[in-house]
Structures are given as structure tokens and as C-alpha cells.
Amino acid sequence: MPIERRPLREQIRDELMLRLDRGDFAAGTDINEAALAAELGVSRTPLREALITLAGEGVLESNQGRGFRFAPVSRKEFRELCAIVAALEALALDSSDPAYLGRTAPELLRLAQGFSDDVAEQQDIERHDDEWHDLLLGGCGNERLLDLITSVKAGMRRYSHLVAGESTPMERAAEEHCRIAECLIAGDLEGAATALRDNWVNGMERMMSRIPETP
Amino acid sequence: MPIERRPLREQIRDELMLRLDRGDFAAGTDINEAALAAELGVSRTPLREALITLAGEGVLESNQGRGFRFAPVSRKEFRELCAIVAALEALALDSSDPAYLGRTAPELLRLAQGFSDDVAEQQDIERHDDEWHDLLLGGCGNERLLDLITSVKAGMRRYSHLVAGESTPMERAAEEHCRIAECLIAGDLEGAATALRDNWVNGMERMMSRIPETP
DNA sequence: ATGTACTATTTTGTATGCAGAATTCATAGT
DNA sequence: ACTATGAATTCTGCATACAAAATAGTACAT
Numbered sequence: 001m002p003i004e005r006r007p008l009r010e011q012i013r014d015e016l017m018l019r020l021d022r023g024d025f026a027a028g029t030d031i032n033e034a035a036l037a038a039e040l041g042v043s044r045t046p047l048r049e050a051l052i053t054l055a056g057e058g059v060l061e062s063n064q065g066r067g068f069r070f071a072p073v074s075r076k077e078f079r080e081l082c083a084i085v086a087a088l089e090a091l092a093l094d095s096s097d098p099a100y101l102g103r104t105a106p107e108l109l110r111l112a113q114g115f116s117d118d119v120a121e122q123q124d125i126e127r128h129d130d131e132w133h134d135l136l137l138g139g140c141g142n143e144r145l146l147d148l149i150t151s152v153k154a155g156m157r158r159y160s161h162l163v164a165g166e167s168t169p170m171e172r173a174a175e176e177h178c179r180i181a182e183c184l185i186a187g188d189l190e191g192a193a194t195a196l197r198d199n200w201v202n203g204m205e206r207m208m209s210r211i212p213e214t215p
Numbered sequence: 216m217p218i219e220r221r222p223l224r225e226q227i228r229d230e231l232m233l234r235l236d237r238g239d240f241a242a243g244t245d246i247n248e249a250a251l252a253a254e255l256g257v258s259r260t261p262l263r264e265a266l267i268t269l270a271g272e273g274v275l276e277s278n279q280g281r282g283f284r285f286a287p288v289s290r291k292e293f294r295e296l297c298a299i300v301a302a303l304e305a306l307a308l309d310s311s312d313p314a315y316l317g318r319t320a321p322e323l324l325r326l327a328q329g330f331s332d333d334v335a336e337q338q339d340i341e342r343h344d345d346e347w348h349d350l351l352l353g354g355c356g357n358e359r360l361l362d363l364i365t366s367v368k369a370g371m372r373r374y375s376h377l378v379a380g381e382s383t384p385m386e387r388a389a390e391e392h393c394r395i396a397e398c399l400i401a402g403d404l405e406g407a408a409t410a411l412r413d414n415w416v417n418g419m420e421r422m423m424s425r426i427p428e429t430p
Numbered sequence: 431a432t433g434t435a436c437t438a439t440t441t442t443g444t445a446t447g448c449a450g451a452a453t454t455c456a457t458a459g460t
Numbered sequence: 461a462c463t464a465t466g467a468a469t470t471c472t473g474c475a476t477a478c479a480a481a482a483t484a485g486t487a488c489a490t
Binding site: 431432438445447448449452454457458459 | 461462463464465466467468469470471472475476477478479481482483488489490
Binding site for chain 1: 220221222224260263264267268271272273277279280292295296298299302303305306310357358359360362363366367370
């Protein structure tokens with residue numbers, strides 16, 4: 001029975017991301033270290049370490065003497081992040097083992113089709129979508145790339161809860177995932193990469209109107 | 216006269232990167248926090264904050280209970296990093312303001328031609344190369360992308376001093392930079408992006424043999 | 431000589447303490 | 461009423477202190 005021995009800073013980071021997904025923190029809110037540390041039952045030291053990693057991922061901002069705050073959202077930044085992830089995932093797909101893709105494509109299709117069926121919690125949908133992409137890129141041997149994608153996506157999580165309650169976007173996403181899977185089954189790598197890019201571009205367009213502009 | 220008021224953790228980070236460029240730290244060496252803090256004249260707290268930042272950029276690794284160490288180098292990782300930066304810089308070039316590129320191309324060409332002339336210190340060459348790429352991408356409005364590129368390149372600095380003393384690689388790089396600039400002057404965006412990718416791929420090949428394999 | 435159990439030492443991970451900057455609040459002057 | 465000024469408070473940034481894990485060392489048994 002291997003008991004868990006992870007640094008507090010990592011556990012804290014995970015907990016904060018969880019709360020971010022739940023929509024506990026509004027964009028732009030500044031963090032009170034002492035209060036948050038007390039609430040989490042830890043000291044400020046590991047909390048600050050977690051905050052610094054989150055700042056590195058773009059989830060938080062830090063200003064000298066003013067501490068940390070959740071980075072404000074903007075349509076410009078969201079466009080930027082989508083463009084980045086689209087390029088990175090396309091690269092990951094390009095450098096994936098074709099054998100893996102051929103082997104995994106059927107399950108990808110099955111999962112994508114199951115998408116539209118069950119109407120679930122917003123968080124579950126997000127998680128489902130993430131897992132689908134993870135499975136898609138599971139055959140990519142470029143570990144640094146996969147880590148980087150995870151990190152950039154963490155920065156995007158500030159936006160995810162803004163779309164809560166919309167059903168059509170998810171149906172569209174399911175369609176696009178099907179299309180990607182079908183390309184893979186047909187052995188059309190090029191087409192799959194293009195469809196993947198489209199998936200991100202379209203996903204971006206869908207969200208865009210829901211992002212409040214606060215420049 | 217606005218006196219400098221930056222957090223210690225950032226100054227420490229910069230100093231450590233400087234020392235890394237100088238080749239002070241061998242890959243794989245683990246860091247003694249107390250000793251390093253004493254040497255820098257700071258306490259362990261901001262030092263650890265800097266170390267955590269560097270770990271987020273892939274410069275360092277951290278293991279529970281074992282502290283931080285400079286991440287070991289490998290050909291595989293170097294290939295991975297080059298592929299990532301190539302994709303990211305190509306994206307940045309794609310999303311650059313064409314007017315900026317047309318306006319800046321002549322200077323880019325001039326700088327690239329000046330490259331091969333003066334034989335300078337390894338560090339200066341590196342810096343020169345970095346500045347050239349920065350100028351090339353200065354017209355990209357995607358700030359998150361530029362930050363990300365900087366961050367990924369930080370992870371590559373562990374490799375840069377391995378090539379010290381080689382003259383041919385730099386001449387080749389100069390040629391390639393010229394080629395990119397010429398494409399831009401001719402208005403061939405597509406060709407410039409391809410040449411840029413080639414620049415990274417070739418740069419990778421040049422380094423590859425010098426990277427010790429320690430798996 | 432080799433391996434093992436146990437102790438001592440070093441080093442990390444976390445908590446607490448302290449100085450100074452930033453913010454808030456109250457008061458005085460116009 | 462509104463702004464300006466300054467004291468009081470809050471909060472961050474950094475330093476120090478402490479506890480637990482890891483490493484090194486030692487004695488002892490095989």
C-alpha cells in the first residue's frame with residue numbers, strides 16, 4: 001500500500017485548479033494568501049509555491065508588492081491560447097505513431113459518438129473532452145510536447161466555465177471529434193490534423209461571444 | 216530615477232540562467248539550497264521560488280524529498296524541444312503583421328550577413344542569434360505565444376554551451392537566416408516559414424552529435 | 431569481505447516571524 | 461461636499477526556525 005507522498009505545493013495547485021473549474025474564482029480576483037492558506041489548512045509557504053507555478057502557467061498574475069490575482073480574461077488572449085494549442089496538438093498528431101492512431105481510431109470514434117447522448121454536468125463534459133484529446137495524442141512520443149500542451153491548457157481553464165449550460169457547442173464538438181476519428185480510420189493523417197485545427201478554431205468561435213471584454 | 220524593484224525570485228532566476236549559460240552547472244547536478252542561497256546572499260525562500268519557476272520551464276527537475284537538480288540532457292529531449300520551438304516560431308511568423316515583416320526584413324538580412332564576419336564569444340553568438348529571432352517575431356501580436364517561446368527556449372539553454380567552439384554551425388545558421396530574410400523581402404511568407412523550420416531542424420542536427428547520451 | 435541494523439548528520443519541506451510596501455480609514459482644510 | 465494629508469491597518473516579500481525525510485556513517489553479525 002503505497003501511501004501518497006506528494007509535495008503540498010502540488011496538492012494545493014490541484015485543489016486550486018479544481019476550484020477554478022468549479023467557478024469559485026472570478027477572473028481578476030486577487031488572492032489573500034493568509035486567508036486562503038488558513039482555508040486550505042496549510043501555511044503560506046507551500047501555498048505561495050503553488051501560486052508561483054500557476055503564475056508560470058498563466059493562470060495567475062503577480063505584481064510586485066501586490067501579490068497574486070487570477071489573470072483577467074479577454075477575447076484576445078483566448079484567441080491566442082486557442083491558436084497555440086491548435087498548433088501544438090497538430091504537431092503532436094503529426095509526430096504520433098501511425099500504428100497507435102490506426103489502433104485507437106475506432107475507440108475515438110465510439111467515444112465521440114457517445115458524447116452527444118448523455119447530458120451531463122458541465123465539468124464532466126469538460127473532463128470528457130480533455131480525455132478524448134489525451135487519448136488522441138497518447139501515441140505521441142514527444143513527452144515535452146505533451147507536458148507543454150497540458151500546461152497551456154491549464155491556462156485555458158479560466159475560460160471553460162464561462163460556457164456552462166450551452167448544449168449546442170458540445171454537439172458541434174462531438175461532430176468534429178467524429179470527423180477527426182473518421183479521418184484517422186481512413187488513414188488520412190493530413191485531414192485529421194486539419195480537422196483537429198478546425199476543432200480548436202471552431203471551439204474558439206463558439207466561446208468568443210461569452211467572454212466579457214474588460215480591457 | 217525609477218530604482219529597480221523586482222522580486223528577488225526573478226533576479227535569482229536570471230542569475231541562475233546566466234550561470235547556466237556560462238556552463239557553471241553540469242546537467243544532472245543536484246542543487247544544495249542552503250549553499251546556493253548563501254553564495255547568492257539570499258535566504259532559501261526566494262531561492263526556492265526561483266527554483267520552482269525553473270522547474271516549470273523544464274530547466275530543473277524536482278523529486279520529493281530529494282530537492283532540485285538540473286535536468287539531464289538527452290538527444291531525444293533536444294529533438295523534442297527543437298520540434299516544439301520550430302512549430303511555435305512558425306506559428307508566430309504566420310500570425311505576424313506582414314507590414315512589420317516587410318519593413319524589418321532588410322535589417323534582418325543585414326544582421327544575418329554581419330553574423331559570419333565577426334568571430335565572437337560563444338555567449339555573444341548565442342545572444343546575437345536570440346536577438347535575431349526576437350526581431351523576426353517582433354511583429355507577432357500573440358503575446359502569450361511570444362512568452363511561451365521564451366519559456367521553452369529557456370529549457371533549451373541547457374544545451375547551448377555544449378556547442379561551444381564550433382565555427383561551422385554558426386556560418387550555416389547565418390546562411391539560413393539570410394535565406395529567411397530574403398524570402399521575407401520577396402514577400403514569400405510561406406517560404407520564410409519553411410526556411411525558419413529548416414533553421415531549427417538543421418540547428419538540431421548540428422548539435423545532435425555533441426549531446427552525450429545518458430539514459 | 432559483505433550485508434544489515436541502527437545512529438548521526440545533512441538536507442529538504444513546511445511553519446512561523448518580521449520589516450516594509452500598499453491600502454484603508456479618518457481627519458483637516460478648502 | 462470634495463480633496464488632501466497622515467496615521468492605522470493589512471498584506472506581501474523575505475528571513476528564520478523547526479520537523480521529517482533522506483543520506484552517510486558505524487558497529488556488528490554472517
